[in-house]
Amino acid sequence: MIWWAAAGAAADVTNGEPATQFGESGYFRMTLQSALAPVAINRMHNWNLRLETPSGDPVSGANVTVTGGMPDHDHGLPTAPRATGTVNDGQYLIEGVKFHMNGRWELTIGVETATQSDAATFVFEL
Amino acid sequence: MLRPALVLVSVAALGLGAWWMAQLPPEEQFSAEEKVLVRSLWIGNLAALARDPSNRVADDDEAAQLGRRLFFDRRLSANGGVSCATCHKPERYFTDGLPTGQGLRTGERNTMGLVGAARSPWQFWDGRKDSQWSQALSPLESTVEHGANRMELVRLLSEDMAYRTAYQAVFGELPPVGDPERFPPQASPLGNEEQRTAWEGMSTADQHAVNQAFANLGKALAAYQRKLEPGPAPFDEFAGAMLAGEDARALLSGAAQAGLKLFIGKASCVHCHNGPLLSNNEFHNTGVLPAVGQLPGLGRAQGVREAIEDPFNCLGAYSDDHNGCAELRYAKSGDDVIGAWRAPSLRNVTETAPYMHAGQITTLREVLEHYNRADLALVGHNEAKPLSLTRAELRMLEAFLNTLTGPLSADPRWLTPPN
Numbered sequence A: 001m002i003w004w005a006a007a008g009a010a011a012d013v014t015n016g017e018p019a020t021q022f023g024e025s026g027y028f029r030m031t032l033q034s035a036l037a038p039v040a041i042n043r044m045h046n047w048n049l050r051l052e053t054p055s056g057d058p059v060s061g062a063n064v065t066v067t068g069g070m071p072d073h074d075h076g077l078p079t080a081p082r083a084t085g086t087v088n089d090g091q092y093l094i095e096g097v098k099f100h101m102n103g104r105w106e107l108t109i110g111v112e113t114a115t116q117s118d119a120a121t122f123v124f125e126l
Numbered sequence B: 001m002l003r004p005a006l007v008l009v010s011v012a013a014l015g016l017g018a019w020w021m022a023q024l025p026p027e028e029q030f031s032a033e034e035k036v037l038v039r040s041l042w043i044g045n046l047a048a049l050a051r052d053p054s055n056r057v058a059d060d061d062e063a064a065q066l067g068r069r070l071f072f073d074r075r076l077s078a079n080g081g082v083s084c085a086t087c088h089k090p091e092r093y094f095t096d097g098l099p100t101g102q103g104l105r106t107g108e109r110n111t112m113g114l115v116g117a118a119r120s121p122w123q124f125w126d127g128r129k130d131s132q133w134s135q136a137l138s139p140l141e142s143t144v145e146h147g148a149n150r151m152e153l154v155r156l157l158s159e160d161m162a163y164r165t166a167y168q169a170v171f172g173e174l175p176p177v178g179d180p181e182r183f184p185p186q187a188s189p190l191g192n193e194e195q196r197t198a199w200e201g202m203s204t205a206d207q208h209a210v211n212q213a214f215a216n217l218g219k220a221l222a223a224y225q226r227k228l229e230p231g232p233a234p235f236d237e238f239a240g241a242m243l244a245g246e247d248a249r250a251l252l253s254g255a256a257q258a259g260l261k262l263f264i265g266k267a268s269c270v271h272c273h274n275g276p277l278l279s280n281n282e283f284h285n286t287g288v289l290p291a292v293g294q295l296p297g298l299g300r301a302q303g304v305r306e307a308i309e310d311p312f313n314c315l316g317a318y319s320d321d322h323n324g325c326a327e328l329r330y331a332k333s334g335d336d337v338i339g340a341w342r343a344p345s346l347r348n349v350t351e352t353a354p355y356m357h358a359g360q361i362t363t364l365r366e367v368l369e370h371y372n373r374a375d376l377a378l379v380g381h382n383e384a385k386p387l388s389l390t391r392a393e394l395r396m397l398e399a400f401l402n403t404l405t406g407p408l409s410a411d412p413r414w415l416t417p418p419n
Protein backbone atom coordinates (compact mmCIF):
# COMPACT_ATOMS: atom_id res chain seq x y z
CA MET A 1 0.00 0.00 0.00
CA ILE A 2 2.77 2.39 0.82
CA TRP A 3 4.38 1.44 -2.44
CA TRP A 4 1.18 2.23 -4.34
CA ALA A 5 0.87 5.67 -2.78
CA ALA A 6 4.50 6.49 -3.37
CA ALA A 7 4.31 5.35 -6.97
CA GLY A 8 1.24 7.51 -7.45
CA ALA A 9 2.94 10.62 -6.19
CA ALA A 10 5.92 10.17 -8.48
CA ALA A 11 4.04 9.09 -11.59
CA ASP A 12 3.99 11.42 -14.58
CA VAL A 13 0.42 11.10 -15.83
CA THR A 14 1.17 13.43 -18.70
CA ASN A 15 3.50 10.77 -20.05
CA GLY A 16 0.94 8.02 -19.88
CA GLU A 17 2.08 6.63 -16.54
CA PRO A 18 -0.60 5.46 -14.10
CA ALA A 19 -1.09 7.63 -11.03
CA THR A 20 -2.75 6.34 -7.89
CA GLN A 21 -4.54 8.34 -5.24
CA PHE A 22 -6.92 7.64 -2.42
CA GLY A 23 -10.24 9.40 -2.40
CA GLU A 24 -10.57 12.25 0.10
CA SER A 25 -12.84 10.10 2.26
CA GLY A 26 -10.51 7.14 2.02
CA TYR A 27 -13.10 4.72 0.65
CA PHE A 28 -11.51 4.08 -2.70
CA ARG A 29 -8.14 3.83 -4.34
CA MET A 30 -8.14 5.25 -7.86
CA THR A 31 -5.53 4.63 -10.52
CA LEU A 32 -5.79 6.99 -13.47
CA GLN A 33 -3.93 6.66 -16.74
CA SER A 34 -4.11 8.59 -20.00
CA ALA A 35 -4.53 6.52 -23.14
CA LEU A 36 -2.75 9.30 -25.06
CA ALA A 37 0.94 9.58 -24.26
CA PRO A 38 2.29 12.12 -23.99
CA VAL A 39 -0.90 14.04 -23.31
CA ALA A 40 -1.15 16.80 -25.93
CA ILE A 41 -3.38 19.87 -25.92
CA ASN A 42 -6.32 20.20 -28.34
CA ARG A 43 -6.70 16.45 -28.80
CA MET A 44 -9.74 14.46 -27.84
CA HIS A 45 -8.65 11.32 -25.98
CA ASN A 46 -9.55 8.74 -23.36
CA TRP A 47 -8.33 7.87 -19.89
CA ASN A 48 -8.53 4.58 -17.99
CA LEU A 49 -9.54 4.36 -14.38
CA ARG A 50 -9.07 1.43 -12.04
CA LEU A 51 -11.23 1.60 -8.94
CA GLU A 52 -10.44 -0.45 -5.84
CA THR A 53 -11.14 -0.63 -2.16
CA PRO A 54 -8.19 0.37 0.06
CA SER A 55 -7.36 -3.33 0.37
CA GLY A 56 -7.18 -3.72 -3.39
CA ASP A 57 -10.50 -5.36 -4.32
CA PRO A 58 -11.93 -4.09 -7.61
CA VAL A 59 -15.06 -1.94 -7.35
CA SER A 60 -17.40 -2.33 -10.29
CA GLY A 61 -20.73 -0.71 -11.06
CA ALA A 62 -19.95 2.61 -9.39
CA ASN A 63 -21.26 5.87 -10.77
CA VAL A 64 -18.11 7.70 -11.87
CA THR A 65 -18.09 11.39 -12.79
CA VAL A 66 -15.27 13.44 -14.28
CA THR A 67 -14.90 17.16 -13.81
CA GLY A 68 -11.91 19.45 -13.83
CA GLY A 69 -10.36 22.59 -15.17
CA MET A 70 -7.66 25.14 -14.56
CA PRO A 71 -8.02 26.79 -11.15
CA ASP A 72 -5.40 29.41 -12.05
CA HIS A 73 -7.44 30.49 -15.07
CA ASP A 74 -10.82 30.12 -13.48
CA HIS A 75 -12.32 27.82 -16.14
CA GLY A 76 -13.40 24.22 -16.44
CA LEU A 77 -12.76 21.49 -18.99
CA PRO A 78 -13.65 22.33 -22.59
CA THR A 79 -15.59 19.07 -22.92
CA ALA A 80 -17.93 16.97 -20.80
CA PRO A 81 -16.17 13.59 -20.41
CA ARG A 82 -18.13 10.50 -19.40
CA ALA A 83 -17.06 7.29 -17.69
CA THR A 84 -18.38 3.85 -18.50
CA GLY A 85 -17.55 0.80 -16.41
CA THR A 86 -16.99 -2.83 -17.26
CA VAL A 87 -18.89 -5.49 -15.42
CA ASN A 88 -16.60 -6.90 -12.79
CA ASP A 89 -12.99 -5.89 -12.74
CA GLY A 90 -13.12 -2.30 -11.49
CA GLN A 91 -12.02 -0.87 -14.85
CA TYR A 92 -13.65 2.27 -16.22
CA LEU A 93 -13.13 4.02 -19.52
CA ILE A 94 -13.30 7.81 -19.44
CA GLU A 95 -14.09 9.17 -22.89
CA GLY A 96 -14.14 12.69 -24.30
CA VAL A 97 -11.23 14.29 -22.44
CA LYS A 98 -9.57 17.34 -23.94
CA PHE A 99 -7.25 20.05 -22.64
CA HIS A 100 -7.23 23.22 -24.63
CA MET A 101 -4.21 25.06 -23.28
CA ASN A 102 -0.94 24.60 -21.45
CA GLY A 103 -0.70 25.12 -17.72
CA ARG A 104 -1.83 23.46 -14.49
CA TRP A 105 -4.85 21.18 -14.84
CA GLU A 106 -7.02 19.30 -12.38
CA LEU A 107 -9.10 16.20 -13.05
CA THR A 108 -11.52 15.27 -10.30
CA ILE A 109 -12.89 11.74 -10.26
CA GLY A 110 -16.11 11.42 -8.30
CA VAL A 111 -17.24 7.95 -7.26
CA GLU A 112 -20.61 6.94 -5.95
CA THR A 113 -21.77 3.48 -4.96
CA ALA A 114 -24.95 2.49 -3.16
CA THR A 115 -23.31 3.15 0.20
CA GLN A 116 -20.30 5.39 -0.28
CA SER A 117 -19.22 8.49 -2.12
CA ASP A 118 -15.71 9.75 -2.58
CA ALA A 119 -13.60 11.94 -4.86
CA ALA A 120 -9.95 12.38 -5.75
CA THR A 121 -8.34 15.26 -7.62
CA PHE A 122 -5.34 14.62 -9.82
CA VAL A 123 -3.18 17.65 -10.57
CA PHE A 124 -0.69 17.88 -13.40
CA GLU A 125 1.06 20.38 -15.62
CA LEU A 126 0.77 20.39 -19.41
CA MET B 1 2.85 69.31 -22.28
CA LEU B 2 2.55 65.87 -20.77
CA ARG B 3 1.51 64.04 -23.91
CA PRO B 4 4.48 64.65 -26.19
CA ALA B 5 6.74 63.62 -23.32
CA LEU B 6 4.85 60.36 -22.87
CA VAL B 7 5.01 59.62 -26.56
CA LEU B 8 8.74 60.26 -26.50
CA VAL B 9 9.26 57.95 -23.57
CA SER B 10 7.25 55.11 -25.13
CA VAL B 11 8.99 55.47 -28.46
CA ALA B 12 12.29 55.37 -26.66
CA ALA B 13 11.23 52.28 -24.69
CA LEU B 14 10.09 50.56 -27.86
CA GLY B 15 13.33 51.42 -29.61
CA LEU B 16 15.38 50.28 -26.66
CA GLY B 17 13.58 46.95 -26.26
CA ALA B 18 13.95 46.25 -29.93
CA TRP B 19 17.58 47.27 -29.96
CA TRP B 20 18.30 45.16 -26.90
CA MET B 21 16.67 42.05 -28.43
CA ALA B 22 18.63 42.47 -31.64
CA GLN B 23 21.92 42.62 -29.74
CA LEU B 24 21.47 39.33 -27.91
CA PRO B 25 23.16 36.29 -29.43
CA PRO B 26 20.44 34.03 -30.91
CA GLU B 27 20.77 31.25 -28.35
CA GLU B 28 19.98 33.75 -25.59
CA GLN B 29 17.00 35.46 -27.23
CA PHE B 30 14.57 32.80 -26.16
CA SER B 31 14.80 30.39 -23.24
CA ALA B 32 14.35 26.65 -23.74
CA GLU B 33 10.75 26.88 -22.46
CA GLU B 34 10.03 29.76 -24.78
CA LYS B 35 11.43 27.84 -27.71
CA VAL B 36 9.01 25.00 -27.00
CA LEU B 37 6.16 27.51 -27.26
CA VAL B 38 7.60 29.15 -30.37
CA ARG B 39 7.79 25.72 -32.00
CA SER B 40 4.17 25.03 -31.05
CA LEU B 41 3.08 28.12 -33.00
CA TRP B 42 5.38 27.52 -35.95
CA ILE B 43 3.69 26.48 -39.19
CA GLY B 44 6.22 23.69 -39.57
CA ASN B 45 4.41 22.12 -36.65
CA LEU B 46 1.08 22.03 -38.52
CA ALA B 47 -0.07 18.42 -38.67
CA ALA B 48 -1.59 16.94 -41.82
CA LEU B 49 -5.25 17.87 -42.12
CA ALA B 50 -7.22 15.17 -40.29
CA ARG B 51 -9.72 13.08 -42.25
CA ASP B 52 -13.40 13.88 -41.87
CA PRO B 53 -15.16 10.49 -41.81
CA SER B 54 -18.55 12.22 -41.71
CA ASN B 55 -17.84 13.42 -45.27
CA ARG B 56 -16.94 10.54 -47.55
CA VAL B 57 -15.76 12.90 -50.32
CA ALA B 58 -13.83 15.31 -48.10
CA ASP B 59 -10.56 14.53 -49.91
CA ASP B 60 -11.97 13.76 -53.34
CA ASP B 61 -10.53 16.14 -55.91
CA GLU B 62 -13.58 16.02 -58.16
CA ALA B 63 -15.74 16.98 -55.20
CA ALA B 64 -13.40 19.90 -54.48
CA GLN B 65 -13.69 21.05 -58.11
CA LEU B 66 -17.46 20.93 -57.86
CA GLY B 67 -17.24 22.78 -54.55
CA ARG B 68 -15.10 25.49 -56.10
CA ARG B 69 -17.70 26.04 -58.84
CA LEU B 70 -20.48 26.23 -56.26
CA PHE B 71 -18.50 28.57 -54.01
CA PHE B 72 -18.27 31.27 -56.66
CA ASP B 73 -21.73 30.78 -58.22
CA ARG B 74 -24.19 33.61 -57.57
CA ARG B 75 -27.08 31.55 -58.88
CA LEU B 76 -27.12 29.88 -55.48
CA SER B 77 -29.20 32.75 -54.11
CA ALA B 78 -32.69 34.18 -54.13
CA ASN B 79 -31.72 37.24 -56.20
CA GLY B 80 -28.93 35.73 -58.29
CA GLY B 81 -26.51 38.15 -56.69
CA VAL B 82 -24.93 36.35 -53.74
CA SER B 83 -22.29 33.63 -53.71
CA CYS B 84 -20.13 32.39 -50.85
CA ALA B 85 -17.37 34.55 -52.34
CA THR B 86 -19.52 37.68 -51.97
CA CYS B 87 -18.55 37.63 -48.30
CA HIS B 88 -15.61 35.23 -48.29
CA LYS B 89 -13.36 37.10 -50.73
CA PRO B 90 -10.22 35.17 -51.69
CA GLU B 91 -8.19 38.37 -52.00
CA ARG B 92 -9.03 39.25 -48.39
CA TYR B 93 -8.20 35.87 -46.91
CA PHE B 94 -11.85 34.95 -47.41
CA THR B 95 -13.22 37.80 -45.32
CA ASP B 96 -15.04 40.95 -46.49
CA GLY B 97 -13.59 43.87 -44.52
CA LEU B 98 -17.03 44.69 -43.09
CA PRO B 99 -18.14 44.65 -39.45
CA THR B 100 -20.92 42.18 -40.29
CA GLY B 101 -21.70 40.10 -43.38
CA GLN B 102 -23.67 41.70 -46.21
CA GLY B 103 -25.79 39.33 -48.31
CA LEU B 104 -29.43 39.88 -49.18
CA ARG B 105 -29.47 41.96 -46.02
CA THR B 106 -26.99 42.94 -43.32
CA GLY B 107 -26.22 40.12 -40.90
CA GLU B 108 -25.33 40.22 -37.22
CA ARG B 109 -21.94 38.53 -37.25
CA ASN B 110 -18.52 39.24 -38.65
CA THR B 111 -17.54 37.18 -41.70
CA MET B 112 -14.98 34.58 -40.66
CA GLY B 113 -11.91 33.82 -42.73
CA LEU B 114 -11.87 30.31 -44.14
CA VAL B 115 -8.12 29.71 -44.15
CA GLY B 116 -7.38 26.67 -42.01
CA ALA B 117 -11.02 26.62 -40.86
CA ALA B 118 -11.41 22.99 -41.94
CA ARG B 119 -9.20 22.19 -38.96
CA SER B 120 -11.72 23.43 -36.44
CA PRO B 121 -14.05 20.84 -34.94
CA TRP B 122 -16.70 23.55 -34.64
CA GLN B 123 -17.81 26.08 -37.21
CA PHE B 124 -19.15 29.61 -36.66
CA TRP B 125 -18.38 32.00 -33.83
CA ASP B 126 -20.71 30.06 -31.54
CA GLY B 127 -19.87 26.60 -32.91
CA ARG B 128 -23.45 25.80 -33.90
CA LYS B 129 -22.19 23.50 -36.66
CA ASP B 130 -19.89 20.52 -36.15
CA SER B 131 -18.55 20.21 -39.72
CA GLN B 132 -17.94 22.39 -42.73
CA TRP B 133 -20.32 20.39 -44.88
CA SER B 134 -23.13 21.01 -42.46
CA GLN B 135 -22.05 24.63 -42.01
CA ALA B 136 -22.39 25.35 -45.75
CA LEU B 137 -26.10 24.54 -45.69
CA SER B 138 -26.82 27.36 -43.31
CA PRO B 139 -25.88 30.51 -45.32
CA LEU B 140 -27.59 29.04 -48.38
CA GLU B 141 -30.98 29.07 -46.66
CA SER B 142 -30.42 32.10 -44.45
CA THR B 143 -32.72 34.95 -45.42
CA VAL B 144 -30.00 37.54 -44.79
CA GLU B 145 -27.31 35.67 -46.78
CA HIS B 146 -28.18 33.62 -49.92
CA GLY B 147 -31.90 33.33 -49.20
CA ALA B 148 -32.22 30.19 -51.34
CA ASN B 149 -34.08 27.00 -50.42
CA ARG B 150 -32.87 23.42 -50.66
CA MET B 151 -35.47 22.42 -53.24
CA GLU B 152 -34.38 25.03 -55.80
CA LEU B 153 -30.72 24.36 -55.08
CA VAL B 154 -31.09 20.66 -55.79
CA ARG B 155 -33.04 21.58 -58.92
CA LEU B 156 -30.15 23.78 -60.06
CA LEU B 157 -27.77 20.84 -59.59
CA SER B 158 -30.10 18.71 -61.62
CA GLU B 159 -30.84 21.13 -64.47
CA ASP B 160 -27.43 22.68 -65.07
CA MET B 161 -25.65 20.10 -67.20
CA ALA B 162 -22.16 20.84 -65.85
CA TYR B 163 -23.39 20.49 -62.27
CA ARG B 164 -25.40 17.41 -63.05
CA THR B 165 -22.45 15.60 -64.60
CA ALA B 166 -20.04 16.63 -61.86
CA TYR B 167 -22.50 15.79 -59.09
CA GLN B 168 -23.33 12.37 -60.47
CA ALA B 169 -19.67 11.49 -60.95
CA VAL B 170 -19.06 12.14 -57.27
CA PHE B 171 -22.32 11.24 -55.54
CA GLY B 172 -24.43 9.20 -57.96
CA GLU B 173 -28.03 9.82 -58.99
CA LEU B 174 -29.94 12.99 -58.14
CA PRO B 175 -33.58 12.74 -57.06
CA PRO B 176 -36.04 13.14 -60.00
CA VAL B 177 -36.80 16.77 -59.13
CA GLY B 178 -38.25 17.33 -62.61
CA ASP B 179 -41.42 15.56 -61.49
CA PRO B 180 -43.74 18.45 -60.48
CA GLU B 181 -46.15 16.06 -58.79
CA ARG B 182 -43.58 15.10 -56.21
CA PHE B 183 -41.21 18.06 -56.12
CA PRO B 184 -42.64 21.59 -55.75
CA PRO B 185 -40.68 24.52 -57.25
CA GLN B 186 -39.57 25.82 -53.85
CA ALA B 187 -39.57 24.00 -50.56
CA SER B 188 -37.68 23.85 -47.28
CA PRO B 189 -38.53 23.11 -43.64
CA LEU B 190 -36.70 26.35 -42.82
CA GLY B 191 -38.21 28.53 -45.55
CA ASN B 192 -41.08 31.00 -45.54
CA GLU B 193 -44.59 29.80 -44.88
CA GLU B 194 -45.25 28.83 -48.49
CA GLN B 195 -42.00 26.87 -48.73
CA ARG B 196 -42.66 25.12 -45.43
CA THR B 197 -46.13 24.09 -46.53
CA ALA B 198 -44.75 22.80 -49.82
CA TRP B 199 -42.13 20.84 -47.91
CA GLU B 200 -44.70 19.29 -45.61
CA GLY B 201 -46.67 18.20 -48.68
CA MET B 202 -43.77 16.02 -49.88
CA SER B 203 -43.38 12.36 -48.96
CA THR B 204 -40.84 11.53 -46.27
CA ALA B 205 -38.77 9.61 -48.81
CA ASP B 206 -38.66 12.57 -51.19
CA GLN B 207 -37.78 14.95 -48.35
CA HIS B 208 -34.97 12.64 -47.41
CA ALA B 209 -33.71 12.46 -51.00
CA VAL B 210 -33.66 16.25 -51.27
CA ASN B 211 -31.94 16.55 -47.89
CA GLN B 212 -29.34 14.04 -49.01
CA ALA B 213 -28.56 15.95 -52.22
CA PHE B 214 -28.51 19.21 -50.24
CA ALA B 215 -26.06 17.66 -47.76
CA ASN B 216 -23.93 16.47 -50.70
CA LEU B 217 -23.80 20.04 -51.99
CA GLY B 218 -22.39 20.96 -48.57
CA LYS B 219 -19.91 18.09 -48.76
CA ALA B 220 -18.57 19.36 -52.10
CA LEU B 221 -18.21 22.87 -50.66
CA ALA B 222 -16.37 21.38 -47.67
CA ALA B 223 -14.04 19.41 -49.95
CA TYR B 224 -13.20 22.69 -51.65
CA GLN B 225 -12.60 24.60 -48.42
CA ARG B 226 -10.20 21.92 -47.18
CA LYS B 227 -7.81 23.22 -49.85
CA LEU B 228 -7.57 26.63 -48.17
CA GLU B 229 -4.56 26.06 -45.98
CA PRO B 230 -2.35 28.74 -44.41
CA GLY B 231 1.20 29.29 -45.65
CA PRO B 232 4.38 30.49 -43.94
CA ALA B 233 4.49 34.07 -42.69
CA PRO B 234 7.55 36.11 -41.61
CA PHE B 235 7.07 34.75 -38.08
CA ASP B 236 7.47 31.21 -39.44
CA GLU B 237 10.67 32.07 -41.30
CA PHE B 238 12.04 33.46 -38.06
CA ALA B 239 10.87 30.54 -35.93
CA GLY B 240 12.10 27.95 -38.41
CA ALA B 241 15.57 29.50 -38.55
CA MET B 242 15.82 30.02 -34.81
CA LEU B 243 14.70 26.47 -34.04
CA ALA B 244 17.26 25.16 -36.50
CA GLY B 245 19.89 26.96 -34.47
CA GLU B 246 20.57 29.60 -37.11
CA ASP B 247 20.98 33.31 -36.50
CA ALA B 248 17.42 34.45 -37.04
CA ARG B 249 17.72 37.98 -35.68
CA ALA B 250 17.49 39.71 -39.04
CA LEU B 251 14.30 37.85 -40.01
CA LEU B 252 12.00 39.72 -37.64
CA SER B 253 12.18 43.25 -36.23
CA GLY B 254 13.33 43.54 -32.65
CA ALA B 255 9.91 44.88 -31.69
CA ALA B 256 8.15 41.86 -33.22
CA GLN B 257 10.52 39.49 -31.42
CA ALA B 258 9.78 41.25 -28.14
CA GLY B 259 6.08 41.02 -29.00
CA LEU B 260 6.41 37.29 -29.57
CA LYS B 261 7.96 36.94 -26.12
CA LEU B 262 5.01 38.82 -24.62
CA PHE B 263 2.50 36.76 -26.62
CA ILE B 264 3.81 33.49 -25.20
CA GLY B 265 4.66 35.00 -21.81
CA LYS B 266 3.39 37.91 -19.80
CA ALA B 267 0.40 38.68 -22.04
CA SER B 268 -0.87 35.05 -21.91
CA CYS B 269 -2.26 35.21 -25.43
CA VAL B 270 -0.95 31.71 -26.04
CA HIS B 271 -3.39 30.30 -23.49
CA CYS B 272 -6.12 30.46 -26.11
CA HIS B 273 -4.29 31.39 -29.30
CA ASN B 274 -2.12 28.29 -29.33
CA GLY B 275 -0.91 25.81 -31.97
CA PRO B 276 0.14 26.69 -35.54
CA LEU B 277 -3.22 28.35 -36.30
CA LEU B 278 -2.78 30.47 -33.17
CA SER B 279 -6.12 29.23 -31.94
CA ASN B 280 -7.32 26.29 -29.90
CA ASN B 281 -10.65 26.61 -31.74
CA GLU B 282 -12.39 26.46 -28.38
CA PHE B 283 -14.87 28.79 -26.71
CA HIS B 284 -13.93 31.53 -24.29
CA ASN B 285 -15.62 34.48 -22.74
CA THR B 286 -13.29 37.42 -23.26
CA GLY B 287 -15.76 40.14 -22.34
CA VAL B 288 -16.17 41.59 -25.83
CA LEU B 289 -19.11 44.00 -25.67
CA PRO B 290 -22.05 43.37 -28.00
CA ALA B 291 -22.21 45.51 -31.13
CA VAL B 292 -24.02 48.81 -30.71
CA GLY B 293 -27.77 48.18 -30.64
CA GLN B 294 -27.45 44.41 -30.06
CA LEU B 295 -28.22 42.48 -26.89
CA PRO B 296 -25.34 40.45 -25.48
CA GLY B 297 -25.41 37.03 -27.17
CA LEU B 298 -25.38 33.73 -25.32
CA GLY B 299 -22.59 32.63 -27.65
CA ARG B 300 -21.54 29.02 -27.20
CA ALA B 301 -24.34 28.27 -24.73
CA GLN B 302 -26.79 28.74 -27.61
CA GLY B 303 -24.47 27.34 -30.31
CA VAL B 304 -23.96 23.99 -28.63
CA ARG B 305 -27.71 23.51 -28.23
CA GLU B 306 -28.24 24.12 -31.92
CA ALA B 307 -25.39 21.78 -32.89
CA ILE B 308 -26.84 18.95 -30.82
CA GLU B 309 -30.30 19.38 -32.36
CA ASP B 310 -29.07 19.82 -35.94
CA PRO B 311 -30.36 17.07 -38.30
CA PHE B 312 -27.19 17.58 -40.37
CA ASN B 313 -24.76 16.96 -37.51
CA CYS B 314 -22.18 14.17 -37.27
CA LEU B 315 -24.65 11.78 -35.63
CA GLY B 316 -27.50 12.58 -38.03
CA ALA B 317 -28.90 10.72 -41.02
CA TYR B 318 -26.72 12.58 -43.56
CA SER B 319 -23.37 11.94 -41.92
CA ASP B 320 -21.23 9.25 -43.55
CA ASP B 321 -19.89 7.85 -40.29
CA HIS B 322 -21.42 7.82 -36.83
CA ASN B 323 -18.58 6.03 -35.06
CA GLY B 324 -16.43 9.03 -34.26
CA CYS B 325 -18.28 12.28 -33.56
CA ALA B 326 -16.48 12.57 -30.21
CA GLU B 327 -16.64 16.37 -30.29
CA LEU B 328 -20.41 16.28 -30.51
CA ARG B 329 -20.86 13.39 -28.08
CA TYR B 330 -18.80 15.06 -25.40
CA ALA B 331 -19.64 18.67 -26.12
CA LYS B 332 -19.96 20.79 -23.03
CA SER B 333 -23.04 22.91 -22.55
CA GLY B 334 -24.53 24.98 -19.77
CA ASP B 335 -23.67 28.12 -17.84
CA ASP B 336 -19.92 27.72 -18.21
CA VAL B 337 -20.12 28.68 -21.86
CA ILE B 338 -22.50 31.63 -21.66
CA GLY B 339 -21.04 34.57 -23.55
CA ALA B 340 -18.20 32.40 -24.87
CA TRP B 341 -17.18 32.69 -28.51
CA ARG B 342 -14.73 30.71 -30.57
CA ALA B 343 -11.16 31.97 -30.50
CA PRO B 344 -10.31 32.77 -34.12
CA SER B 345 -7.04 31.88 -35.81
CA LEU B 346 -4.64 34.81 -35.82
CA ARG B 347 -3.03 33.76 -39.10
CA ASN B 348 -3.22 36.72 -41.53
CA VAL B 349 -4.92 38.77 -38.84
CA THR B 350 -3.51 42.06 -40.20
CA GLU B 351 -5.64 41.55 -43.31
CA THR B 352 -8.90 40.45 -41.68
CA ALA B 353 -10.13 43.56 -39.85
CA PRO B 354 -12.54 44.41 -38.35
CA TYR B 355 -12.34 41.99 -35.44
CA MET B 356 -14.46 39.92 -33.04
CA HIS B 357 -17.76 38.13 -33.54
CA ALA B 358 -19.68 41.20 -34.61
CA GLY B 359 -16.77 43.22 -35.95
CA GLN B 360 -16.96 45.34 -32.82
CA ILE B 361 -13.27 46.27 -32.81
CA THR B 362 -11.72 48.05 -35.76
CA THR B 363 -7.97 47.85 -35.28
CA LEU B 364 -5.40 45.55 -33.71
CA ARG B 365 -4.33 48.37 -31.43
CA GLU B 366 -7.85 48.56 -30.00
CA VAL B 367 -7.98 44.76 -29.67
CA LEU B 368 -4.83 44.94 -27.56
CA GLU B 369 -6.26 47.73 -25.44
CA HIS B 370 -9.33 45.57 -24.90
CA TYR B 371 -7.15 42.74 -23.53
CA ASN B 372 -5.07 45.15 -21.47
CA ARG B 373 -8.17 46.45 -19.69
CA ALA B 374 -10.04 43.13 -19.53
CA ASP B 375 -13.24 44.73 -18.26
CA LEU B 376 -15.94 42.64 -16.61
CA ALA B 377 -18.14 40.78 -19.09
CA LEU B 378 -21.81 41.74 -19.51
CA VAL B 379 -22.85 38.08 -19.43
CA GLY B 380 -20.88 35.23 -17.87
CA HIS B 381 -17.37 36.08 -16.71
CA ASN B 382 -14.31 37.30 -18.57
CA GLU B 383 -11.60 34.63 -18.58
CA ALA B 384 -8.93 37.15 -19.55
CA LYS B 385 -7.45 39.21 -16.73
CA PRO B 386 -6.08 42.78 -16.93
CA LEU B 387 -2.50 42.74 -18.21
CA SER B 388 -1.02 46.09 -17.14
CA LEU B 389 1.12 46.25 -20.25
CA THR B 390 2.83 49.52 -21.13
CA ARG B 391 2.12 51.34 -24.36
CA ALA B 392 5.46 50.19 -25.66
CA GLU B 393 4.62 46.58 -24.90
CA LEU B 394 1.27 46.89 -26.67
CA ARG B 395 3.16 48.17 -29.73
CA MET B 396 5.49 45.19 -29.58
CA LEU B 397 2.54 42.81 -29.48
CA GLU B 398 1.03 44.62 -32.43
CA ALA B 399 4.33 44.35 -34.31
CA PHE B 400 4.29 40.61 -33.66
CA LEU B 401 0.66 40.19 -34.83
CA ASN B 402 1.71 41.92 -38.05
CA THR B 403 4.21 39.14 -38.79
CA LEU B 404 1.55 36.45 -39.10
CA THR B 405 0.45 37.21 -42.64
CA GLY B 406 1.62 35.05 -45.53
CA PRO B 407 0.40 33.65 -48.85
CA LEU B 408 -1.97 30.68 -48.66
CA SER B 409 -0.52 27.25 -49.07
CA ALA B 410 -2.99 26.37 -51.81
CA ASP B 411 -2.82 25.84 -55.55
CA PRO B 412 -3.71 29.32 -56.99
CA ARG B 413 -6.58 27.81 -58.97
CA TRP B 414 -8.53 27.40 -55.72
CA LEU B 415 -8.49 31.15 -55.24
CA THR B 416 -10.34 32.05 -58.43
CA PRO B 417 -13.69 31.07 -59.92
CA PRO B 418 -13.59 28.37 -62.60
CA ASN B 419 -14.32 29.70 -66.09
Ligand SMILES: [Cu+2]
Pocket (backbone or CB within 6 Å): A070, A073, A075, A101, A103, B271
Ligand atom coordinates in the same frame (compact mmCIF):
# COMPACT_ATOMS: atom_id res chain seq x y z
CU1 LIG C 1 -6.67 27.94 -18.91
